[in-house]
Amino acid sequence: MSANPQWDISRALGVARLFHVVCGVRDACVTPFLTLYLRQLGLAAPWVGILMGTKHLIAAFWAPFCAFLAKSFQKRRALLIGSLLGSVGASLLMVLVPPLDKDLGYRSCNGSRSVTTTVRPPGVVLTVNFTLAPEPASNHPAGAPSLPARRSIGIRNASGFRKGPGASVQEPFSYLPSYFVSSAEGARTTSGVHPITSGVKDASREGAFKVVSTALPLLAEGPVLGSPANLSATNGDTGALDLSLEGLRWTLILSLGAMAFWELLTAPLERVADDSLYEYLDFVDATDRYRNLWIWRLLGMSAGVCGIAALVGQLDCFLMPSGPRGVLHFYGYSLVSTLALLVSIAFPIPACRWREPSYKTVKALSLVGSDPRLILLAFTVFLIGAATSTVQNFLFWHMEDHGSSELVMGFSVSLGLLGEILLHPFKTMLLRKLSRAGTVGLGLGCLSGQLLYYSFLWSWWSVLPAQILSAISSGALWWAVVASIEDLATPRTERPLSAMFRSHFYGGGASLGSFVGGFVVSHFSLAVLYQASCVVLLLWLLLFLSIRPKLPQEQKINYSKLLAVEASDTSDSEQGTERDWLVKAMREEHSDWKG
Numbered sequence: 001m002s003a004n005p006q007w008d009i010s011r012a013l014g015v016a017r018l019f020h021v022v023c024g025v026r027d028a029c030v031t032p033f034l035t036l037y038l039r040q041l042g043l044a045a046p047w048v049g050i051l052m053g054t055k056h057l058i059a060a061f062w063a064p065f066c067a068f069l070a071k072s073f074q075k076r077r078a079l080l081i082g083s084l085l086g087s088v089g090a091s092l093l094m095v096l097v098p099p100l101d102k103d104l105g106y107r108s109c110n111g112s113r114s115v116t117t118t119v120r121p122p123g124v125v126l127t128v129n130f131t132l133a134p135e136p137a138s139n140h141p142a143g144a145p146s147l148p149a150r151r152s153i154g155i156r157n158a159s160g161f162r163k164g165p166g167a168s169v170q171e172p173f174s175y176l177p178s179y180f181v182s183s184a185e186g187a188r189t190t191s192g193v194h195p196i197t198s199g200v201k202d203a204s205r206e207g208a209f210k211v212v213s214t215a216l217p218l219l220a221e222g223p224v225l226g227s228p229a230n231l232s233a234t235n236g237d238t239g240a241l242d243l244s245l246e247g248l249r250w251t252l253i254l255s256l257g258a259m260a261f262w263e264l265l266t267a268p269l270e271r272v273a274d275d276s277l278y279e280y281l282d283f284v285d286a287t288d289r290y291r292n293l294w295i296w297r298l299l300g301m302s303a304g305v306c307g308i309a310a311l312v313g314q315l316d317c318f319l320m321p322s323g324p325r326g327v328l329h330f331y332g333y334s335l336v337s338t339l340a341l342l343v344s345i346a347f348p349i350p351a352c353r354w355r356e357p358s359y360k361t362v363k364a365l366s367l368v369g370s371d372p373r374l375i376l377l378a379f380t381v382f383l384i385g386a387a388t389s390t391v392q393n394f395l396f397w398h399m400e401d402h403g404s405s406e407l408v409m410g411f412s413v414s415l416g417l418l419g420e421i422l423l424h425p426f427k428t429m430l431l432r433k434l435s436r437a438g439t440v441g442l443g444l445g446c447l448s449g450q451l452l453y454y455s456f457l458w459s460w461w462s463v464l465p466a467q468i469l470s471a472i473s474s475g476a477l478w479w480a481v482v483a484s485i486e487d488l489a490t491p492r493t494e495r496p497l498s499a500m501f502r503s504h505f506y507g508g509g510a511s512l513g514s515f516v517g518g519f520v521v522s523h524f525s526l527a528v529l530y531q532a533s534c535v536v537l538l539l540w541l542l543l544f545l546s547i548r549p550k551l552p553q554e555q556k557i558n559y560s561k562l563l564a565v566e567a568s569d570t571s572d573s574e575q576g577t578e579r580d581w582l583v584k585a586m587r588e589e590h591s592d593w594k595g
Contacts, residue, residue, distance in 0.1 A: 009286055012348035016277050017296045019347055022340045023270070024300020029308045029333040030091065032413050033326060033406065035393050038255065040324035042100025045394070047252050049518020052393050053511045055259055056385075059267040060507025064361065064499065066268035067275055076276050076349050079268060084341040086265035088334045093258035095331075099324050100247050271499070276349040278495070283350060298421055302414040308332050309410030326406075360496040367493060368500070373551050374488055376544065378505050380440065381481060383540050385509025387447060387533045388474075390517045392510075395454060395463070398526045404460040412463050416470030423471040427479050436480045436487075437548050441541060443477025448537040455530035 038048045070079040281287050312328045320327050368374045396409050423430075431439055446469045453466040482498060489497045520529045 009281070009284060009289075012277075012280060013289060013293075015343065015346050015348060016293055019273065019340065019343045020293055020296040021300035022336060022343055023273075024297040024302075025304030025307070026300075026333060026336040026340055028301040028304030028410075028413075029336060030329045032305055032392070032409070033309075033329050033396065036396050036400065036406075036409075037094070037324065037326040037329065039397060039400075040099065040326055041097060041251055041255065042248075043251065043255065045397075045521035046518040047248075047255075048393065049514045049516070049521075051255055051259055052389070053514035053518075054256065055263050056389065056507050056511035056514060058260060058263045060503050060511065062264060063267040063271045064503055067271040068361075070268070070272050071275065076272050077344070077347070079272050080276075080344045080347060080349075081341060083265055083269040083272075084337050084344055087262065087269075088337045088341070090258070090262040090265050091330050091333045091337070093262065094255070095327050097251060097254045097258060098247075100244070100251055271503075273344075273347065275495075276347070280348045280350045292424075295421055295424065298417045302417040302421075304336075305410040305413045305417075306407070309406040313405060313407055360493060361500065364489075364493050364496040364500050367488075367490060367497065371488060373484075373548075374497075376547060376551065377440075377481065377484055377488075378501065380444070380540070380544060381501050381505040382509035383537065384444075384447070384477065385506040385511075386513030386516075387451060387537055389510040389513035390529055390533050391451070391454070393514055393517060394521060394526055394529065398454060398457055399460065399463055401526075402457055402460050402462070404463070408460055408464075412467045415464060415467040416474065419468055419471030420475035423475055427476070430476055431480060431483055436484045437545075439476055439480035440484070441545055443473050443480065444537055444541045444544070447473035447477070448534045448541065451530045451534040451537070455527040455534070 035048050035052065038051060043051070066079065070076045277293070278287060278290055281290050308329060311332065312326065316325055316328050368378055396404075399409055399412070434442060450466050450469050450473055454463065457463055481501065485498050485501060486494050517529055520532065
């Protein structure tokens with residue numbers, strides 16, 4: 001059998017490892033930094049939450065449907081190649097989305113352009129102090145105004161005292177929209193609304209201004225565009241506001257269309273590749289070698305996320321001096337997708353297949369509805385997806401506000417992935433010592449602890465210690481979930497049930513978490529979002545630990561009973577056979593094959 005090239009297991013595993021590494025690098029180029037790029041375009045947290053929620057929702061339901069069609073019509077390789085080829089062009093559509101800040105093309109990468117922004121509490125006067133530094137004329141096109149090198153926006157209360165350091169955050173200048181201000185110096189009042197640069201006359205003068213409205217929210221916590229505060233602040237001049245609304249509408253529509261089209265092409269790739277490889281190995285009873293292939297994807301992601309961040313930091317301003325930062329992420333994604341396309345040509349896909357029942361997903365869903373242990377596990381996975389989405393969507397925002405570079409962000413992701421890989425050799429011991437329910441509880445506790453820690457970040461490096469817990473909150477938690485699913489599933493429903501938990505329940509939770517999280521950040525803050533997620537997880541953890549022991553326990557395999565049945569002459573009776581769980585399982589499997 002090994003002489004047949006169709007069943008060359010060593011070659012198939014080698015190609016599969018390479019494919020997983022390349023796909024890991026490919027995903028790491030864009031996925032962790034996508035919300036940062038949307039922020040560069042000028043979109044506030046609610047819009048980013050809507051975009052990411054739509055992305056998760058498409059992946060949750062579109063990928064299983066495409067995998068089913070590809071398997072039914074035996075077009076898996078065509079789908080793999082088409083998905084990779086289409087994603088090369090679809091990812092570049094995001095580069096064509098215009099940013100909200102029309103002056104973004106004039107920014108200089110050589111200067112330090114950071115701004116401290118705050119959200120004004122009720123009754124607090126927001127003042128802006130400008131320290132202007134001249135810049136070389138060659139840094140700007142002809143006719144372009146020279147922009148301030150650094151602006152400090154502070155909050156003072158009614159007594160004139162500045163609030164503490166927790167009241168302000170750092171944000172790069174490039175993705176802030178044009179400000180609308182009026183003079184605060186009493187000697188002259190500004191009528192109407194005009195850009196801030198029109199009030200700057202001398203580069204050596206330091207003045208104070210009061211912000212009366214903004215074209216767009218300064219931060220995720222800022223006022224939403226079109227809110228009554230912004231509308232009343234324009235004093236009847238709605239031209240600039242209408243222009244900003246029009247720009248927001250186009251940027252949001254184009255971003256949504258590009259991301260939806262991109263996700264429709266990309267989502268089925270991983271599911272189809274996993275199903276193909278598993279069936280290929282199942283033909284020769286080598287599925288035990290399938291279980292550890294996910295490590296290669298994590299290795300690719302850990303290397304790719306640091307590599308692309310380093311390249312973008314060094315080459316972004318050199319190759320793309322104008323436009324939003326992070327465009328090179330999409331070019332890197334397209335380049336690695338082309339490499340994955342070449343590898344997919346040799347990816348192992350079985351040429352023949354046996355007839356299997358087509359209703360496995362429906363049977364898996366009915367199994368979840370009839371087993372209270374699976375229902376409890378489904379709610380747990382749903383909440384894990386919702387809580388994890390808040391980290392994936394907005395943690396890099398929080399880190400950027402505290403001065404972190406993309407390299408530090410990439411290293412934080414890599415640290416969590418490597419911790420998960422290093423913990424894997426202890427997987428069996430961990431599940432045996434703590435039990436599956438205990439490991440789920442430990443993972444939920446670590447995840448809630450991480451969320452609470454994220455709400456109190458104080459520096460650009462402070463996120464790194466918490467990333468070590470990702471080995472448990474991501475790795476060990478999912479190991480326990482998968483082990484529980486395999487124990488509770490009926491014969492030949494393990495993979496459909498596991499896929500349902502990962503796509504429908506986890507993806508649905510991530511979608512809902514993105515929708516809700518964006519509006520929580522907009523109306524409150526990132527810290528409140530993480531603290532609220534921590535509280536929800538802790539409450540569910542207490543409920544999980546209190547309900548789980550009261551549910552029916554799993555059936556244990558009674559080997560002595562099997563031996564006694566085999567040795568006994570009376571074991572052939574119909575009544576005794578019906579009571580044997582193994583025969584019941586075999587009969588159920590036989591009915592599946594027959595159907």
